[in-house]
Amino acid sequence: MQITIAAMGRLKAGPERLLVERYLERAGQTGRALGLTVAVREFPESRATRAEERMAQEAATLMGVLPEGARLIALDERGDTVSSEAFAQRLGTLRDGGLRDVVFAIGGADGHGEALRRRADQSLAFGAMTWPHQIVRLMLAEQIYRATTILSGHPYHRA
Structure with missing residues (x-):
């Protein structure tokens, strides 16, 4: 199964990007034997002046790249x-x-x-707080890696 992180905004070079890459590389290595692959797609944020218009344009961008039959999980504080x-x-x-x-x-x-x-099949939150999208991407990458270790019985996850 292909797991794709579709994100508005691009991570710049720096510690967040390095950590995301590290976790996704590990997830790819562990996930391969489980039939899981991971990819990231980044898109430029809308330049519309009104928030509602920006959100609508970005929603159209993200929904426009969904493969047929894909399950969509929205990262949302709600x-x-x-x-x-x-x-x-x-x-x-x-x-x-x-x-x-x-x-x-x-x-x-x-x-x-x-x-x-x-359109989302599910909404997922990393708690009630609002997080910057760079940190959400990092937390999601780590949780995907953690999921692969849980599914494979690897000791990385300790409850």
């Missing part, structure tokens, strides 16, 4: 919070159910447009 074990189990269940593509969408500074929130 989403569900789940444990790392539950996150891993959900990925495993999707993979075992024959799903080919899962896309995690990270919005721009204003969040997700209404169209994307309606």
